[in-house]
Amino acid sequence: MQFEITKEYIEKIQQLITEGKNETLQHLLEEVHYADVAELITELETDEAIYLIKLLENDVSSDVIAELDEDDRENILKGLSSKEIAEELDELDTDDAADIIGELSEKQKEEVIAHLDDVEHAKEIVELLRYDEDTAGGLMAKELVKVNENWNVLTCVKEMRAQAEEVTRVHSIYVVDDNDILKGRLSLKDLLTTSTRSPITDVFIKNVDSVNVHEAADEVAKIMQKYDLEAIPVVDEIGRLVGRITIDDIVDVIKEEAEKDYQMAAGISKDVEADDTILELTKARLPWLVLALFGGFVSVSILGGFSEAMDNYPVLFFFTPLIAAMAGNVGVQSSAIIVQGLANDSLRGSLFKRLIKEVLQSLLNGFVLAALLMSAGMFFLGFQFKVGLTVAISLISVIIIASIIGTFVPIILDKRGIDPALATGPFITTSNDIFGILIYFLIAKLILGF
Amino acid sequence: MQFEITKEYIEKIQQLITEGKNETLQHLLEEVHYADVAELITELETDEAIYLIKLLENDVSSDVIAELDEDDRENILKGLSSKEIAEELDELDTDDAADIIGELSEKQKEEVIAHLDDVEHAKEIVELLRYDEDTAGGLMAKELVKVNENWNVLTCVKEMRAQAEEVTRVHSIYVVDDNDILKGRLSLKDLLTTSTRSPITDVFIKNVDSVNVHEAADEVAKIMQKYDLEAIPVVDEIGRLVGRITIDDIVDVIKEEAEKDYQMAAGISKDVEADDTILELTKARLPWLVLALFGGFVSVSILGGFSEAMDNYPVLFFFTPLIAAMAGNVGVQSSAIIVQGLANDSLRGSLFKRLIKEVLQSLLNGFVLAALLMSAGMFFLGFQFKVGLTVAISLISVIIIASIIGTFVPIILDKRGIDPALATGPFITTSNDIFGILIYFLIAKLILGF
Missing domain, CATH: 1.10.357.20 (SLC41 divalent cation transporters, integral membrane domain)
Incomplete structure (x- = not known):
C-alpha cells in the first residue's frame, strides 16, 4: 500500500522538469499523497523543487510545504515571493500556517501576512503567532467545531455542517455558552443517536478536559497520553475556548522530546541530523x-x-x-x-x-x-x-x-x-x-x- | 483541570479501606478518571489495591487494570480468580483484553477465556492472541464500524448506530464488499452532508491506506505518522478487513522505541524502570x-x-x-x-x-x-x-x-x-x-x- 520513491522515479521526474512537460508532471503527481511528494521534493535540487511546488495546485503544494523539514522548507520558500507564500498559507490550517510564518524573517513575516487573502484566517494566524511555540497556544489550531449550549440538535447539525467545511477532521464538537466559555463536548455518537428536537443541554458531556493556553507543550502531551485523548480544547485565562490541539501534534512533541534526550545522552547539544552541514x-x-x-x-x-x-x-x-x-x-x-x-x-x-x-x-x-x-x-x-x-x-x-x-x-x-x-x-x-x-x-x- | 494525587489523599483512601467504608470509597472515586485511579492504585499496597479493584464497578476497574504497568497488573491479577479476571476483560476492547490475556500463564489463559461471557468477544480475543505483539495484528482491535458498499446512506446510518454502541470512539467508517474485502472509507463529514437516499458507492472514498496484519509495528507507526492518520484499517492476505489500529496505540509504540534506543545508548539491555527490583x-x-x-x-x-x-x-x-x-x-x-x-x-x-x-x-x-x-x-x-x-x-x-x-x-x-x-x-x-x-x-x- 506504500508508495516507494525509486531512483528511476526521481530521474524521470527530473527529466520531465528539464523538458518542461508540465501536464505530464501534473498528471503523474495527481494521485500521489502530499507526504510522498514532500519526500520526493527533498531528493530534488532546490530549483527543481521550487519548479514543482509552483506547478502543483495550491491545495496540494501547501500541504507539501507544511510537511517538509524546516531546513528544506527554508530553501524552497526563498524561491517564492511573499505573495506566493501567502497563497500557500491561505490553504493551510492556522497552526501549520503560523508555524511556517514563525520561521520567516520579521520583514517577510509582515509582507506575507499582508498578502493573506482570507482576513478571518489571517487574524487567527496572527493570534497564534503571539504564543510561545512550546506552549499549548503554540501547538493549537483555531479550526474547530463548536455549538452553543442553548441550541437544539437540529440547529447543531446544520451549524456543524457549515463549520465542518473549514475543518479537515472533526474530532469533537465543543459546547460553549454565549460568552464562548467552554461548557463541555458533544460526541458524534450521541448526536447520531438522539432525536433532532432534543436541546443540546440534555445531550452534551459536561465534564471535559481542557488545557490553558499557556500550559507547557510537554505537559499537554502528558495529559493527552494519560487520558487517551485524541484532541483537547484550549481555553484562555477566563475559560473561553480559543483553539484545540490534536494528537498528531502531540506525536511530534513526544518524538522531539525523546530525540532531544537521546542526543543529550550521546553528547550532541543541538538538534542536528546526519544530513546537516x-x-x-x-x-x-x-x-x-x-x-x-x-x-x-x-x-x-x-x-x-x-x-x-x-x-x-x-x-x-x-x-x-x-x-x-x-x-x-x-x-x-x-x-x-x-x-x-x-x-x-x-x-x-x-x-x-x-x-x-x-x-x-x-x-x-x-x-x-x-x-x-x-x-x-x-x-x-x-x-x-x-x-x-x-x-x-x-x-x-x-x-x-x-x-x-x-x-x-x-x-x-x-x-x-x-x-x-x-x-x-x-x-x-x-x-x-x-x-x-x-x-x-x-x-x-x-x-x-x- | 488535572487531578492531583496527594499524600493526604492516599492516606485517606487507605484509612477508608482499613475501616471497610465501601460506600464512602465508591462515592469518592465515582468522579475520578480511570487513569487517575490507576495512578492511585500504584501507590497502594497490593492487598489494598486488590480490595479497591474488587470494589469498583467492572466498567471502571477494567479500564484501570488496562491502564496499569505490566508489573503492577501482574500483582493485582494474582489476587483475582480466573472468573473475576474474565469479568474485567468482558468490559474491555479486544486489543486491551488480548494484551492482558497474553501476559497470563498458559493454564490461566485457558481458564480465563473459558469464563468470558460474550462468546463473540471471546472469539475475537482468541483471534488476536494469534498475532505477534510487534505486528499490526498484535496492535489492532476488532472493534470498528463497517458498512457494505451496496447499502444507501440511510441503511448505513441505521447500521452504524447499532455498531457504534460497541465502539468507544468512531474514527472512520470502513466500506467493504460482500466478501468483507476493504473497499474504502466513509467520512462522517460526508455522511452528515449527503442525502439519505444516496447509495454509499457515490459517497465513499475509494483510496484508503491500510496495512497487512503481519506488518511490523514500527512500520505501521511510520506509515501512520507520515500520512497523519488517526486510525488505519488492517487487512489479511486477501484484503479482508480484520481490524483497525488507532493512533493512541501508535503513541505507545513510538515511546517504547525511543525508550529502547535511549536505554541501549546508556547500556541497559532490558526494559527496566527505576522502581524495578x-x-x-x-x-x-x-x-x-x-x-x-x-x-x-x-x-x-x-x-x-x-x-x-x-x-x-x-x-x-x-x-x-x-x-x-x-x-x-x-x-x-x-x-x-x-x-x-x-x-x-x-x-x-x-x-x-x-x-x-x-x-x-x-x-x-x-x-x-x-x-x-x-x-x-x-x-x-x-x-x-x-x-x-x-x-x-x-x-x-x-x-x-x-x-x-x-x-x-x-x-x-x-x-x-x-x-x-x-x-x-x-x-x-x-x-x-x-x-x-x-x-x-x-x-x-x-x-x-x-
Whole structure:
C-alpha cells in the first residue's frame, strides 16, 4: 500500500522538469499523497523543487510545504515571493500556517501576512503567532467545531455542517455558552443517536478536559497520553475556548522530546541530523568534546600527582582506562534510569531509599565484576595478589560512587528546574572518569603505601 | 483541570479501606478518571489495591487494570480468580483484553477465556492472541464500524448506530464488499452532508491506506505518522478487513522505541524502570558492565605491551584516560546521529560521501581539540614539545578512527537486520577505548621511538 520513491522515479521526474512537460508532471503527481511528494521534493535540487511546488495546485503544494523539514522548507520558500507564500498559507490550517510564518524573517513575516487573502484566517494566524511555540497556544489550531449550549440538535447539525467545511477532521464538537466559555463536548455518537428536537443541554458531556493556553507543550502531551485523548480544547485565562490541539501534534512533541534526550545522552547539544552541514554538526558536537578534553586534563594532573607509584607498581597505570570506563558506564546507566523515571513521572519513594537501593545494586554489580577481575587478573594477566586486591576494591568503590553521582545529579538538576537529561552522556562520563581515577589511586596508596 | 494525587489523599483512601467504608470509597472515586485511579492504585499496597479493584464497578476497574504497568497488573491479577479476571476483560476492547490475556500463564489463559461471557468477544480475543505483539495484528482491535458498499446512506446510518454502541470512539467508517474485502472509507463529514437516499458507492472514498496484519509495528507507526492518520484499517492476505489500529496505540509504540534506543545508548539491555527490583536492574545492567570489563582487560594488555615506554616517557600513561574518553565520546556522537537518521529514514547519499563527511568533520573537531591540548599542555602542564605533539597527533587520529567506527558499525548492523541502536553506548565506547589506546601508543612509538 506504500508508495516507494525509486531512483528511476526521481530521474524521470527530473527529466520531465528539464523538458518542461508540465501536464505530464501534473498528471503523474495527481494521485500521489502530499507526504510522498514532500519526500520526493527533498531528493530534488532546490530549483527543481521550487519548479514543482509552483506547478502543483495550491491545495496540494501547501500541504507539501507544511510537511517538509524546516531546513528544506527554508530553501524552497526563498524561491517564492511573499505573495506566493501567502497563497500557500491561505490553504493551510492556522497552526501549520503560523508555524511556517514563525520561521520567516520579521520583514517577510509582515509582507506575507499582508498578502493573506482570507482576513478571518489571517487574524487567527496572527493570534497564534503571539504564543510561545512550546506552549499549548503554540501547538493549537483555531479550526474547530463548536455549538452553543442553548441550541437544539437540529440547529447543531446544520451549524456543524457549515463549520465542518473549514475543518479537515472533526474530532469533537465543543459546547460553549454565549460568552464562548467552554461548557463541555458533544460526541458524534450521541448526536447520531438522539432525536433532532432534543436541546443540546440534555445531550452534551459536561465534564471535559481542557488545557490553558499557556500550559507547557510537554505537559499537554502528558495529559493527552494519560487520558487517551485524541484532541483537547484550549481555553484562555477566563475559560473561553480559543483553539484545540490534536494528537498528531502531540506525536511530534513526544518524538522531539525523546530525540532531544537521546542526543543529550550521546553528547550532541543541538538538534542536528546526519544530513546537516559539517559546520552545524561540529557546533553541536565540539562543546561536549571540549568539556571532555578539560576533564581529561584533570585526570592527567591526578595521574601526574601519583607518578611516584610508577617505580614499584607500574601495572596500576595500565588499569586507569578500565577503571575510568567502568565509572563512566555505571554513571550513565544510573542517570539514564533516573532521567526516564523523571520523564514518565514514575519516580516514587524517598531520596534516602533510592540511595540505599543504588548502593545495594552497585555492591551486587561491583562484587560480580571484582570477582571476575580478580580471577582473570591472577590467572591470565598474572599480576600480584596485592595489586589485584587493590584494583578489585577500587572497582567496587568506584562503581558505588559513580552510581550515586549518576543517580543524584539528574535529580538535583530536575529540582533546580534544569533538564535532567543534561546530566547523561559526556557530563557524567567525564566527571566519573575524574572521580574514578582519583578514588582508585587513593585506595591504591592506602593499601600499597607507595 | 488535572487531578492531583496527594499524600493526604492516599492516606485517606487507605484509612477508608482499613475501616471497610465501601460506600464512602465508591462515592469518592465515582468522579475520578480511570487513569487517575490507576495512578492511585500504584501507590497502594497490593492487598489494598486488590480490595479497591474488587470494589469498583467492572466498567471502571477494567479500564484501570488496562491502564496499569505490566508489573503492577501482574500483582493485582494474582489476587483475582480466573472468573473475576474474565469479568474485567468482558468490559474491555479486544486489543486491551488480548494484551492482558497474553501476559497470563498458559493454564490461566485457558481458564480465563473459558469464563468470558460474550462468546463473540471471546472469539475475537482468541483471534488476536494469534498475532505477534510487534505486528499490526498484535496492535489492532476488532472493534470498528463497517458498512457494505451496496447499502444507501440511510441503511448505513441505521447500521452504524447499532455498531457504534460497541465502539468507544468512531474514527472512520470502513466500506467493504460482500466478501468483507476493504473497499474504502466513509467520512462522517460526508455522511452528515449527503442525502439519505444516496447509495454509499457515490459517497465513499475509494483510496484508503491500510496495512497487512503481519506488518511490523514500527512500520505501521511510520506509515501512520507520515500520512497523519488517526486510525488505519488492517487487512489479511486477501484484503479482508480484520481490524483497525488507532493512533493512541501508535503513541505507545513510538515511546517504547525511543525508550529502547535511549536505554541501549546508556547500556541497559532490558526494559527496566527505576522502581524495578535490584535483581531486575542488575540483570539489565551487568551484561554491559561485563563487556566493558573485558574490554578493559584488553586495554590493560595493550598498555602492558608498551611498558618499556615508562622509562623515558611516563607522562604518556597519564594521557590514556583522556585519549580513551575522547575516542568513546566521539564514537557515541557519530553512532547516535546515524541511529537517529536510520530511525527516521532520513539517511541519504552514498556510503563514500558519508565517509568523507565524517573524516572532514573529525579533522575539524580534531584540530581544534589538538590545538587546545597543545597550548594547555605546554603552558599549564609543562610537558615536552615532542610529547605534546605526539599526544596531539594521536588525538586527531583517534578522533577520525572513532568517528568512522561510530558511523559504520550502526550502518553495518542495520544492513544485517540487527538493531543499530545496539552499536551505541558501551559497545562503541569499549571498542573505541581499545582502538584509541592502541593507536595512541603506536603513534607514540613511531614518533618518540621508545
